Amino acid sequence: MEQLEQYRIAENLEQDLGDPSHPESVMSFKTVMELDEQEAFPEQELTWLYNWHLQDYYVPANCGGKFTNFEEFLAIVRVLSRRDQTTGIAFTTLFWSFLCWMAGTDAQKQKLSKFIIEEQGALCLGYSEREHGSDLVNGGLTATKVSGGYILNGEKWPINRATRSGLSFVLARTGEEGEAKGLSLFMVDKRELDSSNYYNLPKILTHGIRGSDMSGIGFSDCFVPDSMLLWKEGDGLELGLKGFQITRTFCAAFSQGAADTALKTTLNFALKRIVYNKTVWELPQPRKVLTDAFLDILICDCETIGAARGFSVVPEQFSVWAAVVKYFVTRQLEQMVNDVYVVLGSRFYMRDEHDYGIFQKVLRDNSIISMFDGSTVVNLHALILQFRQLTKTRQRRKPKTMSAIASRLETTFSLQKPAPNFEPTKLELFGRGADDSLQGLEIALTQLEELKGNPEVDSEMLEKLIALSNLVLEELNAHDEAIAQSKFEFGHEQSPELFEIAKKYCALHAAASCLHMWIYNRQLLGDFFAQGEWLVLSIHRLLRTIRPMPYSISETYSENVANELVRLHKSDKLFSIVPIQLAQSIIKQEDKINELIRI
Amino acid sequence: MNSSVSNQTAIANWLIQQLSEKLSLDKSSISVSEPLTRYGLDSIDAVTMVGDIEDILDVELPSTLFWDYPTIEKSSQFLADNYDVSAIAFDSDAATPEVVEEKVPEPVAAGKSKGWGGLFGRS
Structure with missing residues (x-):
């Protein structure tokens, strides 16, 4: 797998921060736990980040900084947050600067740029x-x-x-x-x-x-x-709501960081802990829990990285996409953290055991992400209000519309393609019913059909994938039918059932994003990604939340995904569709040396 | 369509119809000179309603239309002055003058019983 330029800065930051499980590293688990116990503001950690000039990546290049695209930004915040969400969030309040990059005068932008970059302002x-x-x-x-x-x-x-x-x-x-x-x-x-x-x-x-x-x-x-x-007097709400489209989407990066640490620290335990003469990892049930957690991360990657790139391609669609990401990704990963703690056993609750007690901190820190910047309910409500438009727009698609969607999907999801510069002035209060990911689902299905007979693609996997993708389409059609038949009312007294429908819509959206991500990056993101077994399991996992499905679709695929999880863990790679190199774990290196000595 | 109904009145009637259906209000309780927020239509709902009008007129409107012109009187005037609103004027519900005068009951309760009546009607 070749190095993608947009992940280089995150990888550099990762190496310079060092292994968080090593107590001497900047933002080590030991340090951030001590700060948390004292309820102390991470002053030194933030100063280190400013001295590293991380703030430059929050200021657009045309305003004197180094921000060019949100995909890079997402990876940076993820690297921070996997160490400490307190620091990650405290530093990333800088992303509110987009209000000024969007609406400020040249003088205001210049002032803010200087304040952030030179004066290390917050x-x-x-x-x-x-x-x-x-x-x-x-x-x-x-x-x-x-x-x-x-x-x-x-x-x-x-x-x-x-x-x-x-x-x-x-x-x-x-x-x-x-x-x-x-x-x-x-x-x-x-x-x-x-x-x-x-x-x-x-x-x-x-x-x-x-x-x-x-x-x-x-x-x-x-x-x-x-x-x-x-901007002008009276424009505050418009600006505020548009700003939320940016920040709600990137709250996902805080959750991704938490998910990474929760899974890593649990794996550290499961791979070593012996019960009934086996490691915890070797027992089928905990292995399945951890493998599903890995799938959750991959699913959320497809949704979030797609959205980060989508900001440059379809900024006008973010009244929908930001709400989907903010609801789905933060909730899915919150649930994931909750799912894995049973594997860690009672240690999940201890403040000074196993990896400095980082798990319970992650659990506490992470529970605010789905709430702030627009809660779960606020985001689902925003979707509910747009359902009629989404359904109408999907129903009216014509061949010309489909070819435009296809072209945009390729730019949005193909990680090798440069995404255009983000233009915040193109954000819209409502997206007029456009949602490329789901409205381009039939395009993905056609692309899957075209892969039949391709020697690079396992035919059995493809068959399963097509069958599952057709179920996603069936569910989407059923959703549109339900919306068309329902009575719509404005206001804040929406039926509770509509909130459940909105959750389903998000799950379908994630399934579609996974498909697009695989289709456009099959030859780019390495063998594991290309094989597509993770994708079959992911779509199956999403569908299981919205319709009756068999419990398992392939034991072999699950085993292969489990093996990949351990491979990434042992080689200190990020659990991600773009598994960047993390700072090398000193503990694991010592383990390896001991292993060599034994041999 | 009754030709005596001006474009502005047609739009105003259409808006009253929309509000009564989607906020479960009696049409007689809606005044054209009161801010829409008085009827429980919040700022995001108001943005969404712009989409409904765009659908009928097949034209892109400022999404803050009902923020900038927050009463039925002002928004219908703005639309009539700046856009070709004949599609709304021809809309049977909206163009029925009785809607404003309230001499006949609500013509079609499509929104209540059959979804949004004609959602997929436009090709």
């Missing part, structure tokens, strides 16, 4: 309020127009890095309560404020990411100049 996002939660348009923080600027009054809470940041994006009400155009977004540079006019709220004690600066900020007759307003 950001926070002030949207939610104690009394209003996600009901943004009824927010109580007001901005009253005065000559040359605005007067801010009110509080934002709970806000990650509210205290430890120089710059806050603050959503303030400039119009009437409840008005969509009544909100404006300010990029507030705290250094330029009169310090007597703003204050920070105390750190909130949390279940996970305990070292985070989870606090709040308040303003009291605080003057901010016009130059801190982003």
Whole structure:
């Protein structure tokens, strides 16, 4: 498998950070556990990352930074988060800068770029309020127009890095309560404020990411100049919702990092622990649990890496795609972490045993990811509101539409193809019913049919794959039929059944993304990927959640996937469709030396 | 279609119809001069409703249309002034003047019993 350029920085960062299981490494499990126990902010770790100039990858190249594409960005945040989500999230609040890259003036962009790159500045996002939660348009923080600027009054809470940041994006009400155009977004540079006019709220004690600066900020007759307003007065909600499309998608990277560590530390245990004269790994049930966990990671990779590239190709479709990723990936991996802990046994609960007790930290830290930046319910609701459009659009596809989808799918999913530059101004509040992954499902089916007789592809595997893919299509057609027959209502009192339908839609979406990913990268991502057995098992796994299916589709495939999991683990490769080289495990190297000595 | 019904009225009627169906409201309770949010239509719903109009007019509209023109009166005026809205004017439900005058019951309860009535009608 050849090295993909977009993964080079993540691999470099990985090597420079070193093996997290080695106590001397930067962000080692030992260190991050100690910080967590003290509920201490990871100050030194963040400084190390700034000195490494990781912040440059959060600033677009045309604004003075090194950000070029989200696929690279995703891999970077994953590498951080597999060590410590507290640090990963604290550093990655920098991704709110996309609000400015999207809507800022040249002067605002220049200022922010300098602040992040040269001044090692940090950001926070002030949207939610104690009394209003996600009901943004009824927010109580007001901005009253005065000559040359605005007067801010009110509080934002709970806000990650509210205290430890120089710059806050603050959503303030400039119009009437409840008005969509009544909100404006300010990029507030705290250094330029009169310090007597703003204050920070105390750190909130949390279940996970305990070292985070989870606090709040308040303003009291605080003057901010016009130059801190982003875009125009009244455009705050539009900007805020578009910004969410970016950040909701990339929350997936935090989950991916957690999933990696949960599986690795459990494997460390299962491969060595002897019970009934065998290792835990050699027992069929735990091996199946861990193999399924690996499949979950691969499925989520296809969905998330597809989306990361899709941002450059179909940014206008992200009112749908971001909601799918934020719901599906974070929940699937949250469930995965919950599934594997039984293999670790009671050690999963211990704070100072087995790999420094990292598992219980991952479990606690990770449980916030599906909640923040738009909860599970918020994202499913966003999908429900778009179902009619999605169904109509799919029904109306014509040959010309299909060939356009085919062309976009290739650019989106083919990792070898350069994705165009991301243009944030092309984000749309709603995607007008377009969703290439599922609307291009028939294209994938045709491509699978065309592979029949290809000597590179195992015919039995292909047969299974085609049969399963047809079931995905059948389910999608049934979904559209159900939507067409249902009564639609606006508002927040949607039927609970619709939320279940939305979950199914996400599972189908993931299945389609897996298919596209395999079809366009079959010859690129190595033998294991190419063989497609993991794909058959993955589609089967997804379908099992939405219709009755046989328990197992192939014991042999499961064994082969299990063997690949161990191979990746032993060679310190990332559990991923792009298994980049991780920092070499010193412990494993010692094991190897001991093994050689024994021989 | 009744030719005396202006384009703006036709759109206004169509919007009233939509709101009454999709928010389970009595049409007589909907005033053209009140903000749509008063009827429980939140900001994201309002964006979604733009898609419904785009479907009928077969034209791309600003997704913030109902944010910028937050009453039926203002949005219907904006649409009538800037777009060819004859497709809505010809829509049987919308163009029925009685809808506004409320002399006859709701013409077709398609939304309640048969899905969204004609969802797949357009080819």
